[in-house]
Amino acid sequence: MKFYSTQNPSKLVSMEEALLRSMPADRGLYMPATIPTPGAAFFDKISDGSLADIAYEISKLLFSSEISADKLKALVDHAFPFDTPVVALDRGKTHVLELFHGPSQAFKDVGARYMAAMMGYFLEQSNREVHILVATSGDTGGAVAMGFLGVPGIKVTILYPSGRVSDLQEKQLTTLGQNITALEVDGSFDDCQAMVKAAFADEELNQAYNLASANSINIFRLIPQGFYYVRAYGQVKKCGKPVVFSTPSGNFGNLSAGVLAQRMGLPVNHFVAATNKNRVVPTYLQSGNYEPHASIETISNAMDVGNPSNFVRLTHLFGDNYDSLKEKVSGYWFDDEQTKAAMQEVYQQYGYIMCPHTAIGYLGWQSYQQANSDKCGILLSTAHPAKFKDLVDDILETNVEIPAALASLMNREKHSIQIPAHFDALKEYLMPATV
Numbered sequence: 001m002k003f004y005s006t007q008n009p010s011k012l013v014s015m016e017e018a019l020l021r022s023m024p025a026d027r028g029l030y031m032p033a034t035i036p037t038p039g040a041a042f043f044d045k046i047s048d049g050s051l052a053d054i055a056y057e058i059s060k061l062l063f064s065s066e067i068s069a070d071k072l073k074a075l076v077d078h079a080f081p082f083d084t085p086v087v088a089l090d091r092g093k094t095h096v097l098e099l100f101h102g103p104s105q106a107f108k109d110v111g112a113r114y115m116a117a118m119m120g121y122f123l124e125q126s127n128r129e130v131h132i133l134v135a136t137s138g139d140t141g142g143a144v145a146m147g148f149l150g151v152p153g154i155k156v157t158i159l160y161p162s163g164r165v166s167d168l169q170e171k172q173l174t175t176l177g178q179n180i181t182a183l184e185v186d187g188s189f190d191d192c193q194a195m196v197k198a199a200f201a202d203e204e205l206n207q208a209y210n211l212a213s214a215n216s217i218n219i220f221r222l223i224p225q226g227f228y229y230v231r232a233y234g235q236v237k238k239c240g241k242p243v244v245f246s247t248p249s250g251n252f253g254n255l256s257a258g259v260l261a262q263r264m265g266l267p268v269n270h271f272v273a274a275t276n277k278n279r280v281v282p283t284y285l286q287s288g289n290y291e292p293h294a295s296i297e298t299i300s301n302a303m304d305v306g307n308p309s310n311f312v313r314l315t316h317l318f319g320d321n322y323d324s325l326k327e328k329v330s331g332y333w334f335d336d337e338q339t340k341a342a343m344q345e346v347y348q349q350y351g352y353i354m355c356p357h358t359a360i361g362y363l364g365w366q367s368y369q370q371a372n373s374d375k376c377g378i379l380l381s382t383a384h385p386a387k388f389k390d391l392v393d394d395i396l397e398t399n400v401e402i403p404a405a406l407a408s409l410m411n412r413e414k415h416s417i418q419i420p421a422h423f424d425a426l427k428e429y430l431m432p433a434t435v
């Protein structure tokens with residue numbers, strides 16, 4: 001499979017280049033040049049398998065000219081030792097797609113682990129090394145750290161804002177060691193992101209190292225996220241009704257991944273783009289005006305994004321045609337009070353505990369189904385509630401149980417390097433004695 005940049009559709013690059021470069025030099029985003037359409041029967045059949053089975057069948061379809069079937073099987077089995085089950089909340093109308101059974105307990109494991117497996121494969125072939133730089137507000141760092149841990153040829157440096165991630169999130173970033181280093185930045189997430197951007201733009205650094213990004217601008221984080229839409233379809237298709245996905249969104253990688261799966265022929269009737277007060281996309285869907293803004297702080301903080309990096313990809317998938325996008329995607333946004341009330345309602349009604357991000361997906365589906373009652377809804381649960389334990393315990397007056405894998409991290413010792421929020425400090429760390 002070849003890829004092109006949204007800025008220049010006529011110039012194609014290889015799978016390896018799109019994977020390892022992350023972003024084209026023209027600052028566009030990579031897209032698959034041809035999206036195979038194996039037909040509804042293909043999805044009917046494969047969607048009964050596990051996440052790893054589905055990943056294998058689709059990966060063969062996409063990448064068999066680059067990687068042998070045996071190797072692909074080994075890569076996906078390694079990436080996906082966990083599944084993404086669907087839980088029915090009410091009588092067959094509302095389903096929760098639990099994406100938090102991976103090692104970091106958030107959906108970002110799926111993209112990060114597939115991408116790590118693929119990068120590891122190509123680097124082993126070419127004997128090269130890559131240095132991954134990633135800024136995190138919490139969840140991306142954990143998924144990337146655990147996904148890339150011990151992968152030969154890869155060094156990972158994670159920048160996180162000191163004192164602004166949850167205890168559990170910090171442990172995931174700072175206790176692994178090996179090829180993972182955590183830089184604890186005395187500043188905000190925006191500072192971390194600006195430092196990483198400056199590093200990618202620095203000629204001297206780029207000459208010295210192969211720098212790569214592991215955030216959702218990399219198309220190899222998005223492609224695997226399509227697999228769980230297929231898996232979920234398989235689990236609800238017996239309902240015999242049109243299937244709707246409600247995706248709690250920030251940078252809109254997760255929703256774009258669902259649209260990619262639909263483009264391959266997965267029978268998705270409609271998408272709901274659900275956000276918190278960072279509502280640029282729901283506003284765009286309503287008015288046609290796209291007005292990015294500085295991010296607004298909310299309790300669903302992994303979705304506090306005022307200028308979503310995958311918006312271009314989403315509109316591009318609809319031929320940059322506002323009306324076609326609006327026909328397939330509905331947008332809703334909710335504030336913190338509504339989010340808390342939804343968490344309480346779901347807990348009281350079904351005894352089910354949702355993290356705040358998941359609750360926004362729930363609210364999106366509730367709003368959409370008011371005018372579309374004869375459909376079957378799947379809301380994506382993007383993180384385990386224990387990742388936000390203090391908040392969830394407080395809202396639900398309960399004591400969320402911490403899964404064993406997370407609990408064991410709590411006893412490990414934190415190792416981080418504290419640096420000030422300046423690019424020079426990052427450069428000094430990466431390239432000692434040049435600054």
Ligand SMILES: *Cc1c(COP(=O)(O)O)cnc(C)c1O
Pocket residue numbers: 106107108139140216248249250251252253254255302303357382383
């Ligand atoms: C990253 C994240 C999101 C947002 O996903 P996007 O692909 O950026 O839209 C939602 N929920 C949680 C828990 C996350 O970590």
